[in-house]
Amino acid sequence: MSSPENNDLGWLSEPALLIMVSLAGGPKHGYAMIEDIEKLAGVKLGPGTLYGALARLEKQGFIEPLPSDDRRKPYKLTALGAATLQSQLKAVGNLARAGLKRLEEI
Amino acid sequence: MKNLLINLLLRLYPRNWRNRYKEEFVALLEDYPFSLKLFADVIGGAVDAHLNYKAGVVWHLRADIFKRLLLLALVGFATTFTAWIFKTAILQALLDLAANPANTQVANSRFINTDITQAFMMYFWLSLYGGILVASPVAVYLLLGFLRNVHHRDSEKKAELAGVKIEVKQEKRGLFYSIPLLTVCWLVGAAFAYTVLVPSTVKFMFSWTSFVIVKDYIDNLSKLIFWTGLIFEIPALVYLLAVSGVVRRQSLRQWWPGVLVLSVIIAFLMTPSLDVVSVATCSLPVFGMYWLGLLAARLRVRQAEIVA
Numbered sequence: 001m002s003s004p005e006n007n008d009l010g011w012l013s014e015p016a017l018l019i020m021v022s023l024a025g026g027p028k029h030g031y032a033m034i035e036d037i038e039k040l041a042g043v044k045l046g047p048g049t050l051y052g053a054l055a056r057l058e059k060q061g062f063i064e065p066l067p068s069d070d071r072r073k074p075y076k077l078t079a080l081g082a083a084t085l086q087s088q089l090k091a092v093g094n095l096a097r098a099g100l101k102r103l104e105e106i
Numbered sequence: 107m108k109n110l111l112i113n114l115l116l117r118l119y120p121r122n123w124r125n126r127y128k129e130e131f132v133a134l135l136e137d138y139p140f141s142l143k144l145f146a147d148v149i150g151g152a153v154d155a156h157l158n159y160k161a162g163v164v165w166h167l168r169a170d171i172f173k174r175l176l177l178l179a180l181v182g183f184a185t186t187f188t189a190w191i192f193k194t195a196i197l198q199a200l201l202d203l204a205a206n207p208a209n210t211q212v213a214n215s216r217f218i219n220t221d222i223t224q225a226f227m228m229y230f231w232l233s234l235y236g237g238i239l240v241a242s243p244v245a246v247y248l249l250l251g252f253l254r255n256v257h258h259r260d261s262e263k264k265a266e267l268a269g270v271k272i273e274v275k276q277e278k279r280g281l282f283y284s285i286p287l288l289t290v291c292w293l294v295g296a297a298f299a300y301t302v303l304v305p306s307t308v309k310f311m312f313s314w315t316s317f318v319i320v321k322d323y324i325d326n327l328s329k330l331i332f333w334t335g336l337i338f339e340i341p342a343l344v345y346l347l348a349v350s351g352v353v354r355r356q357s358l359r360q361w362w363p364g365v366l367v368l369s370v371i372i373a374f375l376m377t378p379s380l381d382v383v384s385v386a387t388c389s390l391p392v393f394g395m396y397w398l399g400l401l402a403a404r405l406r407v408r409q410a411e412i413v414a
Contacts, residue, residue, distance in 0.1 A: 030134040046144055047134045048151020051127055055159055071133040 015045055015053040016062075020077060020085045023063060029072040030054070057081070108140065115145070118152035123159045167255055174248040181244045186237025193229045196236060200327050203300075203308050204318075224321040232324060235332040239296070242336060243288035246343055250281050253352040284346050288339050295338025299331040333376040337392050344399025349406055358400055369393045 022028060022036045030050055038044045045053075054075065057063045062081030066074045077085065112135045116124060138144060189196065304327055311318055311326070347353045369392035370385060377384040 030130060031137045034134075034138075046147025046151070047131065047138055048148040048154070050134070051131055052151045052154040052158070055123070055127065055155065071129045073130045 015049050016057055017085075017088060018043065018045070019050070019053055019057060020062065020081060021089075023075060023077045024082070024085060027066055027074040027076040029068075029070075029074045031072065033075075108136070111140070112136070115148045115152075118149060119155050120159055123155045166259060167252070170252060170255055174252055178241070178245055178248055182237060182241045185240040186233050189236030189240070190229070190233040192236075193233055196232055197229070197324065199300075200304075200324055201320075203304055203327070204312070204323070221321075224319075228321045228324050232328050235328045239292055239332050239335045242292060242339060243285045246288055246339065246346070247281055247284050250284060250346055250350060250352065253347075254281070254350060257352050281346070281350065284342070287346075288342050291339045291342045292335035295335040296331050298338070299334035303330055303334060329376060333372065333388075337372070337395055340392065340395035341399035341402060344396055345402045345406070348400065348403035355400065355403055355407070358403075362396075365396045366393055369396070 018037045018041055019033055021040065022033045025036065028036060030047070034045050034047075034050060054063070058065070058075075061078055062084055063075045064078050066076055068074055112132055115135070116128060116132065119127075135144075135148070307326065307330060308323075311323065344358060348355045348358055366389075369389040372392050373385040373388035376388050
């Protein structure tokens, strides 16, 4: 398990972050996540990429599957996942603000 | 057709990954439009799963793999070093075969050296072949032990997935007898090569020329003895795989096309000339040895059934 402040999502960080943002809106199964991420970020994740990131996130304890009778298993963010996402998004927000401020000074 | 493609793509993923994600992944692939991009993405995902899905059997046993490789390297180094110490005696034993006075063709021929580095390289290869051959029973013993651990781990994992807790007995003993058995096998093989195969090879070599490059002579002879020794270990290896329960006898029987290809590859490595007749002559005994091992395992199982 990783800590929210100092975690490493690895080389799949972008898909992992997109999945976590998607799941922040509520539990979803694989195809629903792909559609949601496409609407949110204009990126269509492939099934291989999606499940690579899902397996990693599950192993790190950031997401967990929900019990379901359907083959399409929904996933939800765990408390650790939510805290990690918040910390990641804050860092991205700070970076974005600093970048925009510098651009204004040009 | 789509189902067939999905099944093929799924086979690229590690078994433990499939056990966990197969159902939902297949459901997603069924919903997803097929394209070349999808293929590339799923293949990339399979590579990622192999590299990073760390619950795998091999990952779980990484400490065991490291320990075994280290032990094998130490044994290999020790046996190669020992062979290096006895290199002159081994070389003399091989050269003696050419000094047979009964063979006039050989008696009238001479050995030559064409390069000053040849002697050193000759000793190096001789020691390496000798070292590997002597260490090969230990290598097989370590491999069998690892395969048995993989088998045990697999059984535990399957039981875990089925929600059953099982205690797999880690039997440490039982495989030790494989070392003397395999040693006897390679010794018989090397003795057979030295007394039967090598003299006819020497006669053949000297029938072409009166001057033979000593390095070529030693290379060919040591390769012949080395491979014959290893080939004679095949029945014992197959027998041990079947009897120890690591691989089912039915599976071993079904592997015959792969074994045939492997025997041709070994024949290519073993023979000095790469003509079809030589390769076929060498590959058939390899293939035969495999079946001999299976036959021995079958007899053993039958005997055990009769006793029971």
